[in-house]
Amino acid sequence: MHDAAALLLTWVLKLGVVTAAALYPLRSELWRLSHFFDVADIYSLADSNLDVWALTLAQAAVLAALLSWVSSPGRRYSGLVMAPPYSKASHGIYWSCTLFELLLLGKAVVAAVLAEDRLLPPGPDAPAEAVGHSGLLCMYGSIVAALLCSFLEGWLGQRLVARWRKLCEALEASMAGGSSRSGSSAHGSSGSSAAQPLLGKATAVVEEDKESATIPELILLSAPDAHILMLAFTAGAAAALGQAAIPYYTGKIIDYASIDPDPHQFKMTTLKMLGVALGCAVFTGIRGGLFTVAMTRLNVRLRQKLFSSLMQQDAGFFDTTKTGEITSRLAADTTTVSDQICLNLNVMLRSATQAAMVLVFMFSASWRLTVVTFVMIPLVLVVCKLYGAYYRKLSKKVQTELAEANSVADEALSSMTTVKAHAAEDSTLAAYAAKLRRFHMLQRSEAVAYALYMTTNTFLAAAVVAAVLFYGGTLVLRGAMSAGSLVSFMLFQQSLSSAFQALGDVFSALSAAVGAADKVVELMKRQPAVAETGSLVPAQFQGKLTLQDVTFHYPARPTLRVLSGLSLTVRPGEIVALVGPSGGGKSSIVKLVERFYEPGEGRVLIDDRPVGEYNRKWLKQRVALVSQEPVLYARSIRRNILYGLEEEDGVPPDQVPTQEDVEQAARLANAHDFICALPEGYETECGEKGVQLSGGQKQRIAIARALVRRPAVLLLDEATSALDADSEAVVQEALDRTMKNRTVLVIAHRLSTVQDAHRIVVIQHGQVAEQGTHDELLEAGGVYASLVRRQLARAPSAASLLRSTSSASILR
Template sequence: MAGNTETVARKVVSLILAVCVDLSLFYASGCVVTHSVFGHLARLWVSAALRCLALTAVTLFSLGDFKPLLIRFITAHSLLPAVFETGSKALYHEETQCGLLADIRCWLMCAGASLAAALFWEITIPDADDAAAGKEKTQKARELFVRVLLLYKPYYHLLLGGLVFLSLAVICEMFIPFYTGRVIDILGSQYQPNEFISAVLFMGLFSLGSSVSAGCRGGLLLCAISAYTCRMKVKLFGALTKQEIGFFETIKTGEITSRLSKDTTLMGRTVCLNVNVLLRTFIKTLGMISLMMNLSWKLTFLVLMETPITGLIQNIYDTHWQRLSLAVQDSMALANEAANEVVSGIRVVRSFNTEKHEARRYDDRLMDTHTLKTRRDTVRAVYLLARRLTGLGMQVFMLYYGRLFIRSGQMTTGNLVSFILYQSDLGDNIRTLTYIFGDMLNSVGAAGKVFEYLDRKPQVSTEGQLKPDQLKGHVSFRRLNFAYPAYPNKTVLQDFSLELKSGQMTALVGPSGEGKSTCVSLLERFYEPQDGEILLDNEPLKSYDHRFLHKKIAVVNQEPVLFSGTIRDNIAYGLPDCSLDEIQEAARKANAHDFIKQLEKGYDTEVGEGGGQLSKSERQRIAIARALVRQPQVLILDEITSSLDTESENKVQQALASCPNQTLLVIAHRLKTIEKADQIVVIGDGRVQERGTHQELMDRKGNYYKLSEKLFTEGNSPQ
């Protein structure tokens, strides 16, 4: 604590000493000019060099070391009067009062301008580690921004048209204040009708041209943004559907939908509109500065002194605003996720009477978002206050000096009015420039999240090319070791080997959670085993064409998923060339044709969202028909009999028996379902514990015999 107090005291003493030394030299230079020891400009540069050396020596003596920020401040503070006076003399052949007299007001003005410039430099171009981190972040943002622009390539003609109309709108808009001041000068002096009519006419034409061009610019850019956003949504959706199943288990649904719905829109609108605003503001700012220099170069320099202060305020605001905006986006994604979970599981919520609990949970998420938004809006309110106070202070200075220039005959009243109109726009334009460039780079944060998904390579490859004309359906699991991506430390299958012979029915049995459904997921290539491989007709599964493989291997799950549309659409899902005869034949095999024909619209009946208009048994039979219509060589039935009555199960089994060359893999808990299987495999602890026919396994009186007593009864079958 004592060390900190000593450090602060030393800094205070150093500051007081530096101010005293600098003020002494500043006033001494004023005395020199009155005695004409040196020429005016020579005196200023000698004084600047002496002040720079003296301040450096005092700082080193009192502090021992100083940061680059102090170096920049001392240099700017010492050289500013000399540079300003030299430029005024060279360009305008004038000398200012600050250059001729040593005055405390001049010293304070130079000190304030130097401090603002040094701080602006420090924040926009930081040093050391901060500079390295900032440079890396900026470089990444620029790369993302370039990628966004390259994706606009199909719409470059719209962007080019928008740029042309943008330039026309800016040019027309710049001349409106000039002719406004011209009209005031004409009315204030001897009235000339022709000049007045000419000025009003030009002002009207420029106003009309600005309005028409701005409208055309906005229309073209909005068309480009709409087309671009639609294209990005399609590209992102396509990339998401190619990811492996493990990706969707580790990434939350709310986050995915947020990227798809919000971030794609944000990257299209923000980047394109920011480029529009940046170009428009830049062109307009350059034109305004040139016109203002013609009206009064002294007032122009005074106005431009606001720029470093504005940039400093803007930079501080941008840092906090972007951080809070990202936090708000993540919080909204969590709230959407909570809502999606409740909507998708509304039956569970209702059955457990947790409506109030879920409402409170959703309210908590919304309150988190509200708190972040409040903090963000508070930052914006403070920023707006600081920005308006800065602008108000500059306007007071400008009006004060403008009155002096009118009295001295350096400006007319109309020129001052034009200058004020330009200045009001110039301040906003400079603030917009300092904000928009940073925001344009920061806004690609949304694009970065979209590109992260677009660039992601699925961990389960779908680049196989093998599509044989004949497929026997012989499946071999060879020494598999597997753990789910979400739980990499929990091994589900260990040294697992199994063979499914063509034309035979294999039944997998065992307690829940021992790896039966995992075998199905691996055979469907939802996941990739960590060790070992799965062969189909002695070829690795990954060698087969993705579309071909999933036509030859079909799965019917215990909880079938139907999509919005008709029964015909659901049975022929993924087969656009499937005929109605093929659909009806598959429905007959699945014992679904009879109940479908009893419906009012038959196969054109809408099933509702998720198949909600049908019973579970009907959904199950349609799912079986969807699998059979593909005429798969390997058919997997995962606990489907739990939703079927005895009659439907018998008919389905008879239909499956009519396909003698089909490899059938069944997971079931009903003894009647599996006792006729050619091979029964008992799985436990991720390994094959027993295999054989029903009678062989019963005679061994091993694990299968115990399971048959506990589980394989009609009364205990899972429903």
């Protein structure tokens, strides 16, 4: 495995570097390592790195023991195979590495404060008291190498444990599957052969384990703005250099004003500092403006890509996902991601560059003080890491609760008439309040976590300031440092502290942004269950519909079978009506023909070809749907009729219906007259969801929208059931006119529509119960006849309606 090889290489590199740094200064005294008292004579806490070598060997041994503890798939206790303690091993690796790194940092501080100013180890002719001194180069070389390798070892070790854990779980599952297969085998064969495919599959699953794609995806989305980000980074680097130079000039001004008075240099240095401050301000503004542009572009890109992905999803996705949650991801989360990432990327680059520049000046002022100050970095990073992991999980929970609360509000606001009609305001408010209470509790947890984080971070900064002041004052008293240099260093230290503080804030904010981005990226990368990969565009299209042994259940209700082995054929030019009890599966047949869903078993064919083989846009122009409650959009009547047939939809300009085509479709739908009577005619705005039109008007526009396609197949899903008698009569007249010379599959409960059909198919319990003409089914006295009698029995004039069946009605 690559992780194991990388871990072994890291071990070899760390042990090699640390061993060489520890033994090279003792090259002429190696014999002393064989006696404890001799080692004690040459060891010095400040000047020897033998303790670094011993700690490194001990940590390598601990890591090896922990990994060997969990490297085998299982252990046997009294004949039972027990899984290794993976969680304990993972925690052991983490804390052993953390302890090792803290001890190394402590060693670095001790060396900075107490070690002699000797860069290289002493030679063979050095005095006896210098034997064993490693020199600053070997000392800090071994410490830095050990620290870097420890970071890598901890990460690789935890990855290995996680992989072994998954492999063990996969093996257990495969063995369980093999045992069940073996037990059910008629020949009593062993389970090993049956388990082999499962074992191979489990191993493949483990090998294909992938990291979260959130960060790489965000980087790819930001790639088009690389030139803007590069210019912003350059301006930020220039601003950071100016910020770092200001404390330097401050110290010089103090020296020229008091310690070593020089009026000319005092004035010139002051002018230089003002010039640097002006340049820093200009570059800071440029950096901020460029990052704001990049933020806006990323926001637009995120929204477009997410909305595009949502447009490609199947109907089952929207059945199982609340609209409020989707709109929350599209509106709130995308803004959180783009704003937080770009804003905090700006702060992060500025702070990191500022820290790097300040460290250069600090090392030039006093490397000993710099090492003491620099110890703050790993401590802050550890705190940020622990806090960021917790905050990221908490942020995802907060976003989820907020999305659920928004879905409750969206559901209520979109159906306010229903809420008021049932006086359900209080229960709706209670449901919304319950969601907000959970949201509030999570927000409180976020506040507590942030408070603890800020307390720890602030104390660390203050402790470092106190340590630097104490040690720096000691150096000034010794004459090793001037007062102006100490003032400059303290300003450097404050600048470094603010940079690290900003980095800590950025880390938590980025964790929140990545938490919000996880769901956004998940939605962007989601592949629809019903893939649109067809490309068939036949020269001729007749419109024959066939369902062969179709079994179907909705994704939102996987345990409820809607269709059970249903077979149905609609010949070209035939009008077939689907009737039957509510919930029998009539509308599901239309949805399968439209390929909103795919059947669990069986096939749905058009002209004897699977519906999925056709080019989707081409097919939608030849198979038109008019539903029970048509949806119109906030655009003109003309554009609502042309919906899906405009140039923006990929339709060639010469194939976009003309105004004459629109008007002809409206005439066929009995809509032309009322449209022309409107003040702006076909350019009249329909309003959101067509609220400015009546139900009958919306239904006729929907019929015109279907007819402008000149479809070969027309699907009518209870197109008149929600209308009053007058509107129903007008719409039915339009339907009668449009159904001629087309393949029509109609779901209706109006007998005037059903009795004129070439064939009536009764759907019951997901199967075809009976089929035939209106008269044939009445004579048969089956399900259809009972539906007619049940409907007629509810009418007060049942006797007269029975003598005139043309005005009767039928329930679904």
